[in-house]
Amino acid sequence: MATTLDVAGSAEAREKLDIHLRETIKWHFSEETGCNFWLNWKKEAGWDPVAEVKTFDDINKFPHFQDEWLRDVTNDEWVPKKFKGKPFKIFETGGTTGIPKQRIAWEDHLHDYSEFSDTLEDEYFPKGGNWLMVGPTGPRRLRLAIEHLANVRGGSCYFVDMDPRFVKKLISEGHYDMANKYKQHVVDQALAILKNRPISSLFTTPKILEAMGERCDIARYGIKGCFCGGTSMTPQLLRFLQEEVLGPNGKLVPTYGNTLMGLACSEDNLVESGYNVIYHAPQPRAVLRIVNPDKTEDLVEYGEWGRVELTTLTKEIFVPRFLERDEALRCEPTERWPWDGVGGVRPFGASKTKIVEGVY
Amino acid sequence: MIRIPTLRLGEEYQSLDVTEVKDCRTGEVLAEVSTVNGGIVRRDLTFQIQKGREALKKFTVQQLMDISKKAADIFMNGTVPCGDTMQSAEDYVKTLSKTSGLPHNMCRANMAKVFEVMDDMSTILKGLTRSLDLSVLDKGCIVQDGVGISYTCEADSLGVVLPSNSPGVNSLWIPALILKVPVVLKPGREEPWTPLRLIQCLIAAGCPKEAFGYYPTDHDGADSILNYCGKGIVFGDKSTTDRYKNNLNIEKHGPGYSKIIIGEDKIDDWPELLDELVASVSKNSGRSCINTSGIVVPRHGEAIAKAISERLAEIVPSSVDDEKARLSAFANPAMANWIDSTIEDGLKEPGAIDYAREARGSARKQEFEGATYVLPSVIYCDSFEHPLANREFMCPYVGISEVPQDQMLEKIGPSLVLSVFSDNEEFIGSMFDFRDAGRLNLNLPTTYVSWDQPHEGNLFEFLYTRKAIQVVR
Numbered sequence: 162m163a164t165t166l167d168v169a170g171s172a173e174a175r176e177k178l179d180i181h182l183r184e185t186i187k188w189h190f191s192e193e194t195g196c197n198f199w200l201n202w203k204k205e206a207g208w209d210p211v212a213e214v215k216t217f218d219d220i221n222k223f224p225h226f227q228d229e230w231l232r233d234v235t236n237d238e239w240v241p242k243k244f245k246g247k248p249f250k251i252f253e254t255g256g257t258t259g260i261p262k263q264r265i266a267w268e269d270h271l272h273d274y275s276e277f278s279d280t281l282e283d284e285y286f287p288k289g290g291n292w293l294m295v296g297p298t299g300p301r302r303l304r305l306a307i308e309h310l311a312n313v314r315g316g317s318c319y320f321v322d323m324d325p326r327f328v329k330k331l332i333s334e335g336h337y338d339m340a341n342k343y344k345q346h347v348v349d350q351a352l353a354i355l356k357n358r359p360i361s362s363l364f365t366t367p368k369i370l371e372a373m374g375e376r377c378d379i380a381r382y383g384i385k386g387c388f389c390g391g392t393s394m395t396p397q398l399l400r401f402l403q404e405e406v407l408g409p410n411g412k413l414v415p416t417y418g419n420t421l422m423g424l425a426c427s428e429d430n431l432v433e434s435g436y437n438v439i440y441h442a443p444q445p446r447a448v449l450r451i452v453n454p455d456k457t458e459d460l461v462e463y464g465e466w467g468r469v470e471l472t473t474l475t476k477e478i479f480v481p482r483f484l485e486r487d488e489a490l491r492c493e494p495t496e497r498w499p500w501d502g503v504g505g506v507r508p509f510g511a512s513k514t515k516i517v518e519g520v521y
Numbered sequence: 522m523i524r525i526p527t528l529r530l531g532e533e534y535q536s537l538d539v540t541e542v543k544d545c546r547t548g549e550v551l552a553e554v555s556t557v558n559g560g561i562v563r564r565d566l567t568f569q570i571q572k573g574r575e576a577l578k579k580f581t582v583q584q585l586m587d588i589s590k591k592a593a594d595i596f597m598n599g600t601v602p603c604g605d606t607m608q609s610a611e612d613y614v615k616t617l618s619k620t621s622g623l624p625h626n627m628c629r630a631n632m633a634k635v636f637e638v639m640d641d642m643s644t645i646l647k648g649l650t651r652s653l654d655l656s657v658l659d660k661g662c663i664v665q666d667g668v669g670i671s672y673t674c675e676a677d678s679l680g681v682v683l684p685s686n687s688p689g690v691n692s693l694w695i696p697a698l699i700l701k702v703p704v705v706l707k708p709g710r711e712e713p714w715t716p717l718r719l720i721q722c723l724i725a726a727g728c729p730k731e732a733f734g735y736y737p738t739d740h741d742g743a744d745s746i747l748n749y750c751g752k753g754i755v756f757g758d759k760s761t762t763d764r765y766k767n768n769l770n771i772e773k774h775g776p777g778y779s780k781i782i783i784g785e786d787k788i789d790d791w792p793e794l795l796d797e798l799v800a801s802v803s804k805n806s807g808r809s810c811i812n813t814s815g816i817v818v819p820r821h822g823e824a825i826a827k828a829i830s831e832r833l834a835e836i837v838p839s840s841v842d843d844e845k846a847r848l849s850a851f852a853n854p855a856m857a858n859w860i861d862s863t864i865e866d867g868l869k870e871p872g873a874i875d876y877a878r879e880a881r882g883s884a885r886k887q888e889f890e891g892a893t894y895v896l897p898s899v900i901y902c903d904s905f906e907h908p909l910a911n912r913e914f915m916c917p918y919v920g921i922s923e924v925p926q927d928q929m930l931e932k933i934g935p936s937l938v939l940s941v942f943s944d945n946e947e948f949i950g951s952m953f954d955f956r957d958a959g960r961l962n963l964n965l966p967t968t969y970v971s972w973d974q975p976h977e978g979n980l981f982e983f984l985y986t987r988k989a990i991q992v993v994r
Contacts, residue, residue, distance in 0.1 A: 337744075337764075371560040375567050397537040398558050405564060436537060 166463065170499035174444065178500070179216045181445035185474040186210045188241065198230070198238045199479060217448065220472055221458045223481035231262035239265050241476060252302035254420040261300075264420055269477045270302050273423035273443055274310040280426050281314070285386030285412035289315040290361030295351040295369050296391060298322040302420050307364045310388075319358060321350040323369065348372045355382040366391035367398055374406035390416035393487065393507045396436035403431060416440075417506055421480050422447045422471050425503070428495065437505065441498035448472045449503050451491035457484065460501075461491050468509055485509070523552040525604035525713055527737060528720065529561070530569050530703075531730025536561075540737060542713060544619040545852040546841075546891035551619060552604065554713050559741030565734065566705065566749035570677045573703030576729035582655040585699040585728070586642045592719070592726035593639035597632065601721035608718060617688060617714050622850030622892060624841045627805060631689040635719070638692035645696055648971075649981040658701060662990045671990040676751025676770075678703040678734070679984065682743045683716060684756040685709030685852060686808055686915055690774070691716055693754065693980070698723065698732055702984050705734035705750050707743045711852040747771050752983055772978045776913040777810030777937030779967040782817045784943025785926045791821055792828065794942055799832045801940065801966040803897065806849035807917035811938045811960075813967045814913040815920050817905065822923040823876075826901035830880035833897035833917055837881075838889035848917075850892035857893040860914045861886040864898055867909040873902045873920075905932050930955050938967040 165171075189195045190203055190210050203209065213222060236251060249265040292311035298304035298320050311318035331340040351373055354360065363384050365373070370389055373379055379387075387407055394402075394415055403413040413431060417440040418424040425440035425447075442449040451467035453459045461467035469487040473480035488509045492502035526533040536555040543550055577585070595601060600609045608616070614628045623631070638645055646655060653670070657663045662671035679697040683706060684690060694704050706716045720733045736742060747753035753771040755762060762775035781801055783791060801813035818825060839846045851857040864885065868875060877899040878885070887894050897917035902910040910920040911934060924932050930951060933939075939958035943949060952961055962969055 371563070374560075375563055395538060395558070398560070400537055401558055401560050405561070 165460075165501070166493050168494045168499050169496055171494050174494075174499040175217070178445040178448065182217055182220070182474055183215065185476070185479060186214050188243075188476050189479040192242075194241055194243045196239050196241045198234055220448075220481055225457065225470075226480045226483040228262055228483065231264055232260055236263060236265050239478065244477075250302075250305070251300060252420050253300040262420075263300075264302075264478060266302065266477050269423060269446070269475050270306045271309050272446065273418075274306045275313050276443060277424050277426060278310055278313050280429070281386070281388075281414065282412065282429070285414075286314065286362045286388075287385065291316045291359055292318040292362045292364065293321070293351065293354055293358075293360045294318055295321045295347060295363070295365040295373070296323050297325050299324065303364075306424075307388075310364075311362070314362075316362070319354050319360065321347055321354065323347045323366070344368070344372050348376055352377060355379075355384070359383065361385055363387040365389060367394050367402060368392070370402055370406055374402075378408075379406060380408050380411050384411065386412045386414065388414045388416060390418060394438075395507070396438075396505075399431065399436040399438065403436075417503070419471075419485075421473050421478070421483060422449070423473075425449065426498070428497065439492045439495075439502040439504040440506065441495070441500065441502045442471075444498070444500050446473070446475050448474070448500075450501065451489055451503060452484075454488075454509075457482070463491050463493055466490055466505075469503060469506065522550055523604045523606050525552050525554045525717065525737070527555045527557050527561075528717075528730075528733055528735035529565050530573055530734055531724075531732070534561075540710060542620050542711060545622050545711075545850060546619065551616060552713060554708075554737045556737045556739070557742060559738060559745045562705075562734075562736050562738055562742045562745040563749055566678065566680075566745065570703065570705070570734075570750075573729075573732045573734075574674075574677055574701065576731040577698065577701040577703060579729075580701070581659045582646075582699060582701070585701070586646075588723065588726045588728050589639045589642045589695065589699055592722040592728070593636050595722040595725050596639065596719060597636050599722065599725065601718060601725055603714070603717060603721070608714075613714060613718055617712070618841050620711050620714070620852060621686065621688065622852045623688075623806070624839065624843060624846035624849060626844050626846055627849060628688070630805065631687070631715075634689040635692045635695075635715070639695055642696065642699055646699065646981070649696060649979055653981075658985075662992070669990045669992060671988040672985040673988045674700075674702060674984060675986055676702060676984055678705050678750040678752075680705045680707075680746035680750030680753040682707045682746060682753070682755045682757070683709050683712070685711040687756075687805075688712060688715040689805070689809070690756060691719055695719065695723075696980050697984060698728060700981060700984055702752075703732040703734070705736065705746050707736050707738055707746050710737075713737060754978075772983060774810065776814075777812070778815065778911060778913055778935055779811050779813050779938040779940075780815040780817060780933055780936045781813050781940045781942065781967060782929050782933065783819070784941065784945050784948045785819050786945045786948075787942050788819050788821055791818070791825055795828055795832065797940075797942070797966045798825070798829055801968050802829065802899075802919045803833060803836060803847060803917040804966075804968045806847065807897070808849060808915050809968065810913075811968050811970065812917075813919055813940070815911050815922075815933070815936075817922055817924050817929055817933055819926050820923055822921050823874075823901050826874075826876040826899050826921045827880075829919065829921075830876040830897075830899040833877055833899060834880040834882075836897050836917060838887060838892070838894040838896075840890065848894055848896070850889075850894050851915075854893040856915065857886055857895050860895050860916060860918075863912075864900070864909065864914070864918075867907075867912070868900070870908055872904060872907050873900050873909050875900050933957075938962055940965060940967045 189199045251263050253261040253263050255262050294307040308318040425442050427438045427440050450470045452470045454468040469485040469489050471483045486509050487506050489503040489506045492504045494500050526535050536557045538556045539553040540556045541550045542552040600607050617628045654665050679702050681694045708716045724730050756774045762773035765771040836847045877897050885896050895916040900909045900920045902922045905922040910922045935957040938960045940962040
């Protein structure tokens, strides 16, 4: 088992995580507060997580969370008893064909983005300025999250939708021209808003940002900061987006996140780090580990590649040991985020096979 | 190790992404090639490319032909920058051999082919333009034989996605520069050397650096080169070229399926044609799209197969510096494995015999001095419909089948080069109406190329269209 590096604050962070873990376990596995899914799971598992899970090392007692559960189990089964009767939001992921995977939520996404807002510089993401989100809206958490981010910073958010399910379908059926037309259709709409409304901050995906940059000088439309995510980004892609698409007066803030985790943050040192971004999960609400793909209970050593494993620990949802479809380098804790980081995130298996990811 | 940058319209750019190019025999990393994302390609082709054409338009065609001639000499004899080092002609041959698998003599043969084009550009352009007075491209319009003539350039640039296996094909894009069209090149993954050396030679000879894009990139970038340059040329297998089959702005150079057919009047004298048959199949290690991959005859198919097999049995792996080497290694052993297994699978289908197997007395795929080779295959098929009768592989390979003369043209399908051995005027006459041949070689091997006879598309007609012009006199 790989060891964990201690830095200033890591002991406190670890203790905070363990306390939060025990509280979360107690919440989800108690008859008064837990949801049907986990309470039934406990009966079948034959062990009591409340009694046996004391520290985060004990998380390995759980099997990997299966993402099919989010498709096959009805949403009501995930409602903690304490939230019964309180309408929930439904966020979807994937779903190119058939029923998509869904998670329910009440306020988790608001916490993540309020916290994330504190990491943004006012110079590039001005308080009171409006945002434009160009990306997957519809049933996605991201749509509400970005609007909340704009709102907590005192602005409003405009939206242009991009349906990744349709794009995936076009690409898989070989309709490359149509996929490109659709991208241009999205960009057309984004540029129309940029030209006619006062916007200072942007959220979009790397592909759309690139495409917008081919059609205009984004900085000239008043965009100072761009928060970018949705697919993995190599250092070279980040460099290109910062240096050439946004230019020297703009600021690119890359992100790593998803519907289950929320949002991982990174140091404000994109250029200085040589565009090697290291993300830190919003611990203790979510924990990212880099595990040995062949023995997933073990962490890899620092600086080694492994599969990204997510554990989400909120009152709204408990997701133990979910294996993401990404691989990454295990990175050391920092003073700001005194727990492991993940670097060089890329699709799992990217080093062995060519993975076409360019949907966004 | 050499660090090779991207050239963004002449300006060097070092990407954070690099691709290693290795010696196919030792695995030693010979170069780290700066590899850019598609976004960079699209951005340059959207905002910068006009600079290249403007720079070229400052020269006359004659001046550019002179530059080409000078560059040809530098290419053959000079030392030019290659990334962060300097490269002599001899360095080029040795390095190209290490990464492509080609023996030195074949590297030099490819080099000579490129030299010939650069050195004798006026002949090439005469063939491409059918002797047009090229000052029309300097002046905009001219009067030739009493007729007003003007041409419009259809593209800001010519994008070329190059292969890894055939340095000689670089000769195809050079005339574009003389026609004042900048080139945007994506080198093959294992062959960054030839296009870069040519660019550096042309710059050294006086060509403006803005006229060159050299973008090692991924599929997205390659696709952007083809779609964002006004005109594109792609080299690749059928699946690659099929992707662009409906795009008339992209010229597709896929498998050639070049063939030889022998007429009734000459078939009984086939031993006299053996030298031509062997050369057509095996020259340049059978790697070119102009190599014969199919021979169709009215009779004597098995005897021809046996005779060619015996001659090709002489072709075996040899040291890279053997001046008599006739077989190239594979830079990517997986390709050799695929070829060998595909042929073996085909032979399981009844009706085909590999006569070369018996003649060589050893395995088709062999290792020699750390590299992988595929030795010649000569497959006699009892019908043209057999899966091995009309295949093409990047090695000496030929399928031989018997088809009555009067059915040949309806059966043989497309051929990049069709060599016809016959003196029968009626039979020859039927060839001129045959649409599925890019080049017709009459009583010549398929590998015989005369540069004033462009095949597989005419670059001038691809880049320029005639414009009607009327002037007040």
